[in-house]
Amino acid sequence: MTTSPITQQIPHLIPITPRPEFAFVRGQGHELFDDQGRRYLDLIQGWAVNTLGHSPAVIQQALADQAGQLINPGPAFYNQPMLELATTLCQHSHFDQAFFANSGAEANEGAIKLARKWGQKYKQGAFKVITFNDSFHGRTLATMSATGKSAFEPLFEPKVSGFTKVPFNDLAATEQAIDSHTVAIMLEPIQGEAGVIPASTEFIQGLEQLCHQHNLLLIVDEVQTGVGRTGSLFAYQQYGISPHMMTLGKGLGGGVPISALLIDKAISCFDYGDQGGTFNGNPLMCAVANAVLAEVLKPGFLTQVKHTSHALSSGLSKLASRHGLSNVRGKGLLLALNTGNHKAPALVEQARDAGLLLNAPRPDTLRFMPALTLGQDEIDEALNILNNILEGAA
Numbered sequence: 001m002t003t004s005p006i007t008q009q010i011p012h013l014i015p016i017t018p019r020p021e022f023a024f025v026r027g028q029g030h031e032l033f034d035d036q037g038r039r040y041l042d043l044i045q046g047w048a049v050n051t052l053g054h055s056p057a058v059i060q061q062a063l064a065d066q067a068g069q070l071i072n073p074g075p076a077f078y079n080q081p082m083l084e085l086a087t088t089l090c091q092h093s094h095f096d097q098a099f100f101a102n103s104g105a106e107a108n109e110g111a112i113k114l115a116r117k118w119g120q121k122y123k124q125g126a127f128k129v130i131t132f133n134d135s136f137h138g139r140t141l142a143t144m145s146a147t148g149k150s151a152f153e154p155l156f157e158p159k160v161s162g163f164t165k166v167p168f169n170d171l172a173a174t175e176q177a178i179d180s181h182t183v184a185i186m187l188e189p190i191q192g193e194a195g196v197i198p199a200s201t202e203f204i205q206g207l208e209q210l211c212h213q214h215n216l217l218l219i220v221d222e223v224q225t226g227v228g229r230t231g232s233l234f235a236y237q238q239y240g241i242s243p244h245m246m247t248l249g250k251g252l253g254g255g256v257p258i259s260a261l262l263i264d265k266a267i268s269c270f271d272y273g274d275q276g277g278t279f280n281g282n283p284l285m286c287a288v289a290n291a292v293l294a295e296v297l298k299p300g301f302l303t304q305v306k307h308t309s310h311a312l313s314s315g316l317s318k319l320a321s322r323h324g325l326s327n328v329r330g331k332g333l334l335l336a337l338n339t340g341n342h343k344a345p346a347l348v349e350q351a352r353d354a355g356l357l358l359n360a361p362r363p364d365t366l367r368f369m370p371a372l373t374l375g376q377d378e379i380d381e382a383l384n385i386l387n388n389i390l391e392g393a394a
């Protein structure tokens, strides 16, 4: 392999994760191109972020139009894209109010703060939030503390206190964990970083009931599952529940940094100064999110996501039975495959060398989170590459 000209620049970045030694220079739709001219079929898409693929025309247009109009008047003023985005999100969910931020972690931090504020005002200072083993809610100190990843446990002590972790999909354990200080239950409808583990309908509906019984707030973290990813606009809508809060990130901006906290107005209780941020609700990012939502809300878009999901999952199931793998799981275009005896990170590297970008959230799991516009040609190409790798690895 030729050495990339970026090799000398790499030491100027703080190392935070292992990265292959090339830089991506161009992306179009489902394809990425690196600085060596190699082409990759991308089923990672910025970690389930590029809802419409790389550099779609509608995002280019929204950025150019908004950049020429108004980039950032500051968070203490209304702007039109911000108002339009809040209105669209509320009209297409059961929530009433939105707060915009820049990352999923920041939106979750806002949800945790609002729950604590509500506990202070209306529940005798209750502050504890129940979260779940193997969950992932972000990398700020509070959201790492909320996260149920065991690898986070020894890090950055002392953590933010007040999070009680219980096994996922275990209603009895959740009920047992509730005490007089509990204010909220927070979960991902599908645990993404844990390896694509869906909450069962009984579990999530049971949590809603527990919240009614014990006067708790139900928070759904839809940073990974929101904005069409699971085949409905929001995953909670498939469970027939009405949570008090929802957080969005990733796919909302189709590749640009924007996230949202959506709430039921009955629990809205921030006082001025409690919550904010310099870039929050800036028109440039909100205009992009409006453009993404306009596409996702077009008639037929989400139906097509369900068809594509079926095509990809049945292709993966066939591949799994041919190679003795198991357990294709997930919803919509957030799918995973158990790799059995094969080490998933090694498969990811082999796939990358063969021009296919995949992700392994666990040592035995491959995750598929393509753009929602994925077509049959890309599915065939990806399955073909994976099949060749698995044959070689057999």
Ligand SMILES: Cc1ncc(COP(=O)(O)O)c(C=O)c1O
Binding pocket: 102, 103, 104, 105, 106, 108, 136, 137, 138, 139, 188, 192, 193, 221, 222, 223, 224, 249, 250
């Ligand atoms: C469910 C969930 N919540 C929160 C986050 C954190 O989002 P961000 O990386 O934008 O802070 C992620 C990121 O993977 C996520 O999957």
